[in-house]
Amino acid sequence: MKLAFQLAYKNLMGAGLRTWLNVGVLSFSFIIIIFYNGLIDGWNEQAKRDSIAWEYGHGQFLHSEYDPFDPFTVLDGHGVLKEEQSKNLTPILIRQASIYPDGRMLSVALKGIDVNQSTLELPIQAMKESTAAIPAMVGENMANAAKLKEGDEVLLRWRDKGGTFDAANITIVKVFDTGVPTVDNGQIWIPIQKLWDMTGLQNHATLFVANDQFQATNISGWKFQSQEELLSDLTEIIAMKKVSGSIMYLLLLAIALLAIFDTQVLSVFRRQKEIGTYIALGMTRSQVVGLFTVEGSMYSLLAMLVGSILGIPLFAYLAKTGIAFPAASQDMGIALADRIYPVFGVQLVLTTILLVVIAATIVSFLPARKISKMNPVLALKGKLQ
Incomplete structure (x- = not known):
């Protein structure tokens, strides 16, 4: 096996530019796979953490007549719990209301909290x-x-328990910043x-x-809705x-593997x-x-080396500083902070390495199988069987 690695390394270095082109494409795919999955994992952890901290807590009790997706249930969806x-x-008590900033009318969800x-x-x-x-x-969005x-100060109009309209001025004492739009948009x-x-x-809650x-x-x-149900x-x-996202990086990986496959087919043909x-x-x-299989799989090992040299500083920087998202992305209706910090876990990196190495080994083995059917005499003469 040691001899196989030595010969494979010598042949790859001898191939020159062709080797480094294959390694470059494969290492790029390696970096993209880890980056995208790290970004999604970071968003997932951050969104769950923010949703729990700002809205869900450790679960919620909802009144049986209240449906968060049906605003008409706010009127009757409230009750009292014993101490x-x-x-x-x-x-938290929710009531429908309207405000009148600068002569305009905006419908809002008026929420009371202890x-x-x-x-x-x-x-x-x-x-x-x-x-x-x-x-x-x-x-801030509101x-x-x-x-x-x-x-x-802005005029607020609401209805009391008897359905009678009432109005008064409210004073905005705090404008807060949050990555959870469901406690921000259209709410006071x-x-x-x-x-x-x-x-x-009195003592009612939604x-x-x-x-x-x-x-x-x-x-x-x-x-009762648990954290898992709410999330x-x-x-x-x-x-x-x-x-x-997997479609994108699988296409990149397929391009890199196709280049390795073509290189191995050419090697088997030219090196009879x-x-x-x-x-x-x-x-x-x-x-x-x-x-020949080891030689092909070494493309993935070299790609890991090149990818590590380029990727480790990049991933360390992104994990520390995060990735800023435009303000417009906050209007999607889901928890999304203005800056997301990717999470590059050990499991993600090891899984990606195994994926790339195994895939490169398989596409290297497929053309190498032809060697088992070669006639050594004809091969020495450089003729096809």
Whole structure:
């Protein structure tokens, strides 16, 4: 085996530019595969972490009549939990409302949250410390859509529990930045105590967010959704992105492997005298086949070396600084931060190395099989069988 590697290395270096072209294409495919999967894994981890921290907590209790995808259920989808049942749960009450910035009307989801909660990372401290009659906070996307900034007052109209319209000015005390658009777009947050007073729905909540101390139980009139269920849509999107991305890098890999295959076919055709000499010197056909297979697989080993020289500094830089995404990407409706930090795990790198090495070995073996059928006498004469 040592002799096979030595001969394979000598032959590859002797091929010159042809070898380095094959290695270059294969190493490029190697880098692209790791980069794309690392980016998707980084997005996946970051989106899940942000969604849990900003919105989902460790699960949610939703009122049985409330459907997050049906805005008409907000009117009646709320209820009260007993004090012993609401332990380790943060109540959120959602009501439909409208605001009138600069004479325009915008429909919003008015959300009340306990200013003393610590389950979600919403910056509620500003509302807690404010002396405004109705302090409110909005996300950056909402602030841009309504052209609001901290310190602005805007007219808010809502309905109380009897369906009667009421209105008052609210003060924007905080504009927060988040990568989770479902707590930003079209939403205004106020203290739940204020919302209870405004609507007359004392102690009512549309949903409850669980903290890490909560033990899931069945509560009549409420449905519990675990983290896995809440994150299922995001998981499906990530899986779909991986499948669609695999088409791209498999095409790149196929181009590189085709170049190796063509090179091996040409080698077998042009080096028949060399093959005949090996057999005449006592090497078995299987040993010669192995020699050419090792020679082809060494393209992948050289590609790993070149890819590591180029890829390691690049991946280290991207993992540290992240990749910035344009502001327009925040409007997709899924958790996507303005900067994503790729995750290049050991499993990803090892899996990619195995994929490239095994694929290169297979395409090297296929043309080398012809050697086992060669007549050594004709091969020494350089004639086709």
